[in-house]
Amino acid sequence: MSFVRVLDSMGQQLSPCTCEKSQRLLADGQAELVCDDPYTIRLNRVISKTPEPSHEQPHPAGQxxxxxxxxxxxxxxxxxxxxxxxxxxxxxxxxxxxxxxxxxxxxxxxxxxxxxxxxxxxxxxxxxxxxxxxxxxxxxxxxxxxxxxxxxxxxxxxxxxxxxxxxxxxxxxxxxxxxxxxxxxxxxxxxxxxxxxxxxxxxxxxxxxxxxxxxxxxxxxxxxxxxxxxxxxxxxxxxxxxxxxxx
Ligand code: SF4
The missing domain is CATH 3.40.50.620 (HUPs)
Known part of the structure; x- marks a missing residue:
């Protein structure tokens, strides 16, 4: 079985999926083809693999x-x-x-x-x-x-x-x-x-x-x-x- 490379919309590499699944995602409009070789699709959403970085607040007053x-x-x-x-x-x-x-x-x-x-x-x-x-x-x-x-x-x-x-x-x-x-x-x-x-x-x-x-x-x-x-x-x-x- 061959696998397809999968990115999320931020370009993060995700686990590969099967060709069948990639075809379903493309047909449903949930992903788009970005490269033929290696065959790569990009999801139209962000997958958070780790908690999203948010605030790292300094105390900026006047800086x-x-x-x-x-x-x-x-x-x-x-x-x-x-x-x-x-x-x-x-x-x-x-x-x-x-x-x-x-x-x-x-x-x-x-x-x-x-x-x-x-x-x-x-x-x-x-x-x-x-x-x-x-x-x-x-x-x-x-x-x-x-x-x-x-x-x-x-x-x-x-x-x-x-x-x-x-x-x-x-x-x-x-x-x-x-x-x-x-x-x-x-x-x-x-x-x-x-x-x-x-x-x-x-x-x-x-x-x-x-x-x-x-x-x-x-x-x-x-x-x-x-x-x-x-x-x-x-x-x-x-x-x-x-x-x-x-x-
Ligand atoms: S898509 Fe092009 S312009 Fe945008 S960040 Fe990447 S290299 Fe820069």
Missing amino acids: TLLLHICCGPCATYTSRHLQEQGWDLTGFWYNPNIEPQEEYQKRLLSLKRLAEQVSLPMVWDTTSDSDCFHDAVLGHERFGERCAYCYRLRLHRTAQVAAERGIGTISSSLLISPYQNLELLREIGIQEAAEFRLQFYFENMRSGYNARTRLSRQYGLYLQTYCGCGFSAQEAEERRARKTASE
């Missing part, structure tokens, strides 16, 4: 934090939430993973619009040359695997800029996303922050995801339809095509 921001929508809730906790917050834009250039510009403008409306202090690194992203993920292009290199690229730069500016803690707006691997973000964030003798602030902010969508509409922000890199754009396109074909 400085540089928040890496992946896009305007994810910054809506996360920036407000962290400021409400008492952090002295500065946002940081650095996302050379976003492709193509038109999409990069849309997301950049969207965050500029938000930052202006909510008076969020920002540092902008508008390096949009995706070569550094492709160099970083070279040889690790599979979904899940490449994200680790993508996180590291962005969080390394965040830590570097925080250290230059005397900001003691870093974090990321990616921590709101149900599509990102929070355990991996935490691990990489801690490592990159430690390299510069900084702290990484981790909190599972997914409970704010619905508020993110509502706030994005309220601020008139562009809502993207894929994670960011060209690979994720292509995967999203393929998912849409499969969905259309099955209707």
Whole structure:
């Protein structure tokens, strides 16, 4: 009997299942095919193998934090939430993973619009040359695997800029996303922050995801339809095509 590789929606590897079961999951719309070789399906929900990491609360009153921001929508809730906790917050834009250039510009403008409306202090690194992203993920292009290199690229730069500016803690707006691997973000964030003798602030902010969508509409922000890199754009396109074909 052959088995099928199974991921959950965060890219966590689960126990393999039989071909028959994978076909049932695909037919029911509970999963999608992400790779033919090895044959791999991704469930459309998160399976919690261990208790989800949640709060690791420091006492932030007045402490400085540089928040890496992946896009305007994810910054809506996360920036407000962290400021409400008492952090002295500065946002940081650095996302050379976003492709193509038109999409990069849309997301950049969207965050500029938000930052202006909510008076969020920002540092902008508008390096949009995706070569550094492709160099970083070279040889690790599979979904899940490449994200680790993508996180590291962005969080390394965040830590570097925080250290230059005397900001003691870093974090990321990616921590709101149900599509990102929070355990991996935490691990990489801690490592990159430690390299510069900084702290990484981790909190599972997914409970704010619905508020993110509502706030994005309220601020008139562009809502993207894929994670960011060209690979994720292509995967999203393929998912849409499969969905259309099955209707
Ligand atoms: S899917 Fe998203 S997190 Fe993963 S490599 Fe692409 S842009 Fe980065």
